[in-house]
Amino acid sequence: MYERTPAKGKTAHTIYVPSREMVADLQRYYGIGPRKTLTYSWPGLDGPAAADFLAGYIDGDGCVGIYRTPKGEPFLHISFVGTVEFMADAQAVIPAAGKLHRLTRCKNLAEIRYSGRHAWTAGAWLYASEAARKSRKCQTYESHVTTTRPAWLVLDERRERVRQALASGLSLRAAAAETGEHLGTVCAWKKQFTER
Structure with missing residues (x-):
């Protein structure tokens, strides 16, 4: 595991797995392989396990941010990317209305976006467990929902x-x-x- 910090940017962490056996196990047991975002399929989870999994997934391939409406009011936004099939399965377990968008720049890639009221509902589900609340992106969510009254x-x-x-x-x-x-x-x- 190593990290690097570009001149203009945040520190990035990388895990390098030189063991062929470990690489094979990651693929076999977890579906993690090269170019995972373009090939990964839903692991068949639901309920709290799906929420914890997606909270971790969003930490890696997602966004939790506070933006402004045209009137200048803050609103919560949660989004993440993955294969079209992965996104459809994820959308089916999240108890909020998100908008699915195909991303034309990459074959078989899509994004789900939750904004405003729907982001509050999705976030409450995603960050219900104590373990999920430790993430930096959950802290952005909690900071918004505890200080904002839309x-x-x-x-x-x-x-x-x-x-x-x-x-x-x-x-x-x-x-x-x-x-x-x-x-x-x-x-x-x-x-x-x-x-x-």
């Missing part, structure tokens, strides 16, 4: 307070008074709650 989150919290007030048996008028919401808003939200 408008959609505030609205979700308001809706949830109204839903709970109505579920406790309060009338529309009493729920509006207790939550500080306009009666018309409470009526509209109640209709949404019953339609779901």
Whole structure:
């Protein structure tokens, strides 16, 4: 294992495996071979094991960043790349709506992007375990979700307070008074709650 630091850049770490037996084991047991990003297939995981695996995968072939909306508000972004087949299988286990994009610069390469609300949901799933929370990219995620209150989150919290007030048996008028919401808003939200 060695590292190098270019004049303008961050330190990069490389693992060199000179043993033919170890190389064969990496390929046989883990599917890791030359040009892995262009050939790797989904290892058949789901649940917490899939979340931990993908958190590590994103540390290597992904991005967790905070960007700005056109209005200057910060928003969370999580993305990663892999083969088209790998990405489809990964997308099926992540409980958030990500957008899959084919990358034309490389044959059989795609990227999944989660932004805003969907990145919060994906991140909560990815970084649920204590081990996953130790990564630098998880620290970016946690720093954002613990210090930022986007408008959609505030609205979700308001809706949830109204839903709970109505579920406790309060009338529309009493729920509006207790939550500080306009009666018309409470009526509209109640209709949404019953339609779901």
